[in-house]
Amino acid sequence: MDSNFIIGLAGQAIYVVLKASAPMLILALVVGLIVSVFQATTQIQEQTLAFVPKIVAVMFSVLIFGPWILNTLVDFTYNILNNLYLYIG
16 A cells, blocks of 8 residues: 555545535535525625525435435445455555
8 A cells, every 4th residue: 555545545535525515515505695695685684594594405405415425425435345455455
């Protein structure tokens, strides 16, 4: 096992984490933008107005994309554990 292999494996892990968290982050970004436009047009500067819809949107995205996220993480973990004998020696 050399340093290039470790760096490649870490890169794959970061890619899987970004891919798994992307639906939640994108939905929170869109909801935050919509709420910000609403706050700017109505001049309501309540902080909880921006916070609560994002939480609800992220919970909704976990319900919708949860099986896909779990499948992505399980596939990556299965790949790591299935090829463990290659990593050890």
